[in-house]
Amino acid sequence: AQSVTQPDARVTVSEGASLQLRCKYSYFGTPYLFWYVQYPRQGLQLLLKYYPGDPVVQGVNGFEAEFSKSNSSFHLRKASVHWSDWAVYFCAVSFNTNTGKLTFGDGTVLTVKP
Amino acid sequence: DMKVTQMPRYLIKRMGENVLLECGQDMSHETMYWYRQDPGLGLQLIYISYDVDSNSEGDIPKGYRVSRKKREHFSLILDSAKTNQTSVYFCASSYEIYAEQFFGPGTRLTVL
Numbered sequence: 577a578q579s580v581t582q583p584d585a586r587v588t589v590s591e592g593a594s595l596q597l598r599c600k601y602s603y604f605g606t607p608y609l610f611w612y613v614q615y616p617r618q619g620l621q622l623l624l625k626y627y628p629g630d631p632v633v634q635g636v637n638g639f640e641a642e643f644s645k646s647n648s649s650f651h652l653r654k655a656s657v658h659w660s661d662w663a664v665y666f667c668a669v670s671f672n673t674n675t676g677k678l679t680f681g682d683g684t685v686l687t688v689k690p
Numbered sequence: 691d692m693k694v695t696q697m698p699r700y701l702i703k704r705m706g707e708n709v710l711l712e713c714g715q716d717m718s719h720e721t722m723y724w725y726r727q728d729p730g731l732g733l734q735l736i737y738i739s740y741d742v743d744s745n746s747e748g749d750i751p752k753g754y755r756v757s758r759k760k761r762e763h764f765s766l767i768l769d770s771a772k773t774n775q776t777s778v779y780f781c782a783s784s785y786e787i788y789a790e791q792f793f794g795p796g797t798r799l800t801v802l
Contacts, residue, residue: 585730608788619694619780619793620733627788666732676721676740676787677748680732 578603578671582681589657590689597652597684599667608670609650610678611641615663623665626650637661662688692717694794696781702800709768711797713781721784722764723791724748724756726777733780739764740787771801 579602589595601607606628612620624635631643641652650667667681697712713722720741725733725748735748737756745756753775757765764783768775778798782791 580732610790612793617796619795620782620791621793622790625790668732670788673788675746676723676738676784677735678733678791680734682730682732 578669578679580667580669580679580681582665582667582684584684585682586685586687588687588689591659592656595652595654595657595661595686597665597667597686599650599652599681601648601650601667601669603648603669603671605671606645608673609641609643610668610670611635611639611650611652612666612668613663614666614683620666623652657686657688659688659690662686692792694781694783694792696779696794696797698797699795700798702802703771704802705773706770707801709771709775709799709801711766711768711779711781711799713764713766713794715762715764715781715783715792717783717785717792718761719783719785719792720761721787722758723782723784724754724764724766725780725782726750727780727796728777736766736779771799773801775799776801 581600609626611623664683666683668678694715722739724736739745739758778796781794784791
């Protein structure tokens with residue numbers, strides 16, 4: 577069955593440290609992949625997207641993600657976390673680009689320590 | 691300024707009452723979506739609209755219906771709301787069905 581898993585419900589990092597948020601999917605093909613961020617009491621905002629091509633994609637605010645077909649993963653990274661990155665991060669996958677449906681992971685809450 | 695708007699932002703209703711949630715977008719996007727978000731969970735798709743009067747069920751359509759009479763406007767209707775429909779509802783739009791989605795700020799609905 578097609579699914580998206582974010583294995584870490586919560587991640588805590590110190591400001592200035594590097595960050596990796598994990599996303600795994602289950603699908604036989606190559607999906608379209610997205611990372612969204614949600615700040616408190618707001619809607620989701622797109623960080624970056626992957627359409628088949630270069631496996632490393634750059635996003636806003638210094639975020640990047642790497643697609644791995646062999647590992648069925650799309651992990652999000654940032655070299656140096658800022659306090660303003662404190663938010664909930666969602667991985668989303670489009671398994672069928674003909675329908676427009678996105679399947680979301682349950683999200684990872686990122687806490688930034690001073 | 692490209693944006694998705696939602697009205698109202700907060701709503702309290704009693705069980706059995708009808709609920710109307712409104713969504714608008716100013717980007718002329720063909721495709722629009724309604725999701726609900728519950729604590730600790732990602733978003734669950736309720737309905738997709740591919741254009742005016744062209745709607746399709748999502749993953750959890752039971753208890754909801756939608757209306758899209760103008761491209762820029764998409765409504766979610768709950769006929770006789772239930773307490774388990776208490777949630778935060780998000781509307782989104784995209785310029786193509788495989789493209790990124792733009793989200794509204796959400797409507798927090800409480801059904802007592």
